[in-house]
Amino acid sequence: MTKSLYFEFLACTFIYSFSTFSCYRPRLWLDLYCLFTNLVWLGTRSNCGFGDFEQPRALESMKNKNVKLADWGSLSYEKAWQRQEDYFSQIIARKRENRKLEHHFPTDNHLFFVTHPPVFTIGKSGKMENLLLNEKELATKGISFYKTNRGGDITFHGPGQIVGYPLLDLDNFFTDIHRYLRSLEEVIIKTLADFGIDGARSDGETGVWLDLNTASARKICAMGVRASRWVTMHGFALNVNTDLSYFDYIVPCGIRGKGVTSLANELKEQMNEQEVKEKLLKYFKEVFQAEIIN
DSSP states (O other), X not given: OOHHHXXXXXXXXXXXXXXXXXXXXXXXXXXXXXXXXXXXXXXXXXXXXXXXXXXXXXXXXXXXXXXXXXEEEXXXXXXXXXXXXXXXXXXXXXXXXXXXXXXXXXXXXXXXXXXXSSEEEEOTTOOGGGBOSOHHHHHHHTOEEEEOSSSSOEEEEOTTEEEEEEEOBGGGTOSOHHHHHHXXXXXXXXXXXXXXXXXXEETTEEEEEESTTSTTOEEEEEEEEEEETTEEEEEXXXXXXXXXXXXXXXXXXXXXXXXXXXXXXXXXXXXXXXXXXXXXXXXXXXXXXXXXXX
16 A cells, blocks of 8 residues: 555544544535545655655765866966856756756766966955055056955965866755865865865855964965855865965955964975865865765
């Protein structure tokens, strides 16, 4: 017997028993029976009610934890931003379509590595006073500037820095932006540990820091994200072989009194950026319990 028929059988038995008593109106119970069986039918059709006790397991099996990896090499910030927007829109569109369908199609997840030519970017909550150059000075030094739709304040991207843009549907992982940011930080902290560097979090200051709560506290990885319908874009910027002099032209992340550093600066040697990317992938897979698809 199917679950819906089983419920109907119970409903019939229940109604018959009560309708034999003169103090109950059989017509009323018949109306209630019709309402109840319609609810059972709706539940079996929509997988959202009485008729499907296996729904949580089914939904879990629909989650796509495969993350497609691509390395864009060196690419202008403008072009990379547009590519992100294109992928972001595709994932959002799929989620909207799925809302209309009985059987959902899996949504994609992506991780893009990229290196940008020198550029300053500022988030939606950033303050222009944290950019210490005017438009003419930016042009003279060959530095681009963009106001973005991510969170956070101002930061620098340039050669020697590994930028990671995870475009994830968090419905495939966990729907918690705070946890998402802490997870990104954990990927960086674990990567740094493999090089003998002790990274840490700072309350209220997203990113990864060294020698926190000391006079020499310095940031090695900045983060800023955007999320809509649990889909993410933008991401992290890890200083590997970065020319740190560019940070003299801004107040990094809008935080005064703290410095900026890089792997090369800490270890006093030029780093193999491909090796760093491999470690980032290793821990991204571990922390997000994902499969990386090349």
